[in-house]
Amino acid sequence: MARILITSGPTRQYLDPVRYLTNASSGQMGVALTQSAIQAGHEVIVVSGPVHVQYPAAARRIDVETTQQMLAACLNEFSKCDGAIAAAAPCDFQPTQVASDKIKKTGEPLRLELTETPDVVGTMGQQKKSHQWIVGFALETSNEVARARQKLQRKRCDLIVLNSPTAINSDRIAAQVIGREGRVLLTAEGPKPEIATRLLQLIQTELIAS
Amino acid sequence: MARILITSGPTRQYLDPVRYLTNASSGQMGVALTQSAIQAGHEVIVVSGPVHVQYPAAARRIDVETTQQMLAACLNEFSKCDGAIAAAAPCDFQPTQVASDKIKKTGEPLRLELTETPDVVGTMGQQKKSHQWIVGFALETSNEVARARQKLQRKRCDLIVLNSPTAINSDRIAAQVIGREGRVLLTAEGPKPEIATRLLQLIQTELIAS
Numbered sequence: 001m002a003r004i005l006i007t008s009g010p011t012r013q014y015l016d017p018v019r020y021l022t023n024a025s026s027g028q029m030g031v032a033l034t035q036s037a038i039q040a041g042h043e044v045i046v047v048s049g050p051v052h053v054q055y056p057a058a059a060r061r062i063d064v065e066t067t068q069q070m071l072a073a074c075l076n077e078f079s080k081c082d083g084a085i086a087a088a089a090p091c092d093f094q095p096t097q098v099a100s101d102k103i104k105k106t107g108e109p110l111r112l113e114l115t116e117t118p119d120v121v122g123t124m125g126q127q128k129k130s131h132q133w134i135v136g137f138a139l140e141t142s143n144e145v146a147r148a149r150q151k152l153q154r155k156r157c158d159l160i161v162l163n164s165p166t167a168i169n170s171d172r173i174a175a176q177v178i179g180r181e182g183r184v185l186l187t188a189e190g191p192k193p194e195i196a197t198r199l200l201q202l203i204q205t206e207l208i209a210s
Numbered sequence: 211m212a213r214i215l216i217t218s219g220p221t222r223q224y225l226d227p228v229r230y231l232t233n234a235s236s237g238q239m240g241v242a243l244t245q246s247a248i249q250a251g252h253e254v255i256v257v258s259g260p261v262h263v264q265y266p267a268a269a270r271r272i273d274v275e276t277t278q279q280m281l282a283a284c285l286n287e288f289s290k291c292d293g294a295i296a297a298a299a300p301c302d303f304q305p306t307q308v309a310s311d312k313i314k315k316t317g318e319p320l321r322l323e324l325t326e327t328p329d330v331v332g333t334m335g336q337q338k339k340s341h342q343w344i345v346g347f348a349l350e351t352s353n354e355v356a357r358a359r360q361k362l363q364r365k366r367c368d369l370i371v372l373n374s375p376t377a378i379n380s381d382r383i384a385a386q387v388i389g390r391e392g393r394v395l396l397t398a399e400g401p402k403p404e405i406a407t408r409l410l411q412l413i414q415t416e417l418i419a420s
Contacts, residue, residue: 019232019301020234022230023229023230024228092315093229093320103303105326110323111323113320139312140312141312165312
């Protein structure tokens with residue numbers, strides 16, 4: 001039995017009190033992973049952005065809104081966990097300045113400078129102890145496998161799940177799971193609960209039992 | 211009995227295949243208004259952005275994602291309606307350029323130019339015939355009443371419902387309803403279904419019966 005941190009859902013980065021940047025991540029993959037992990041006898045802590053899905057009651061749920069909040073919650077929990085599955089899609093750009101009043105329309109273009117948010121998985125990767133493992137997710141739209149391999153290396157992940165925008169807010173996912181040596185260990189397409197179960201089996205053999 | 215177009219929920223404006231600008235509008239006020247209007251014997255067409263709420267089955271629902279889609283659906287329906295209640299919060303800025311690939315992180319700031327989206331209520335206001343009416347919503351964070359009055363004039367609304375960001379994604383709303391002469395006709399705070407019913411009563415006396 002392992003203690004597993006699962007991140008799930010999107011985050012939001014506000015421009016002003018009303019408008020924000022985000023993505024359509026629904027949390028469905030986070031739910032499926034949580035269910036599979038609990039069924040396999042693991043203890044689960046879910047750090048989730050704003051979603052409308054329900055996580056299994058057996059998991060401890062920590063709600064966050066921004067990427068900074070997700071990072072803070074993850075760093076706080078990860079040191080007490082055996083591993084992490086980072087299924088969340090944190091918003092990775094934030095407006096450099098956040099307006100305290102709602103930005104008014106003037107008829108002119110609005111120039112916005114965005115800076116990168118802190119890298120949640122990359123920061124966990126830096127703090128990872130030798131007994132710990134991290135499964136990252138990569139959502140790519142071009143040069144997919146090469147980019148996923150780079151991400152795995154850069155973020156010090158142990159496995160990375162490559163998927164595409166078609167998985168966002170869908171009940172299905174097409175995924176390739178890549179290992180530390182860059183080898184594709186699993187290629188699968190199907191309902192998220194089914195793919196989650198297969199991923200948990202792979203985590204068991206590759207990361208927990210080894 | 212009137213035929214009423216109700217707009218509801220947020221819209222999304224994409225930067226790239228994954229990231230978009232939006233707001234936390236939940237569609238709850240749209241649901242409450244639809245229920246109240248149907249209970250009052252009206253026919254309702256709902257044009258809704260992406261939400262997780264359910265509209266009454268007696269209403270006809272048209273789903274849209276972007277502000278341009280919301281505008282197109284509204285213009286198509288409004289000419290066949292007696293009036294419109296514009297409770298949606300359409301995203302009013304869009305990236306001037308939409309990237310076909312997911313924008314990569316480079317470590318450098320990302321400069322984004324946003325342009326205004328078409329004004330859904332303002333465009334309906336321009337096309338409004340003398341027998342038709344429009345109830346707009348104004349969400350303001352400063353100089354609220356003055357701005358709401360300007361909005362009512364500029365968009366050729368017949369009533370405007372002034373509310374604040376605290377109403378977004380909440381089951382309550384604090385609202386002031388302002389009439390064509392700029393007078394505050396109703397000040398109310400409470401659960402959205404209750405305020406929706408009072409607003410429909412006001413629409414009946416001020417716009418339908420008159």
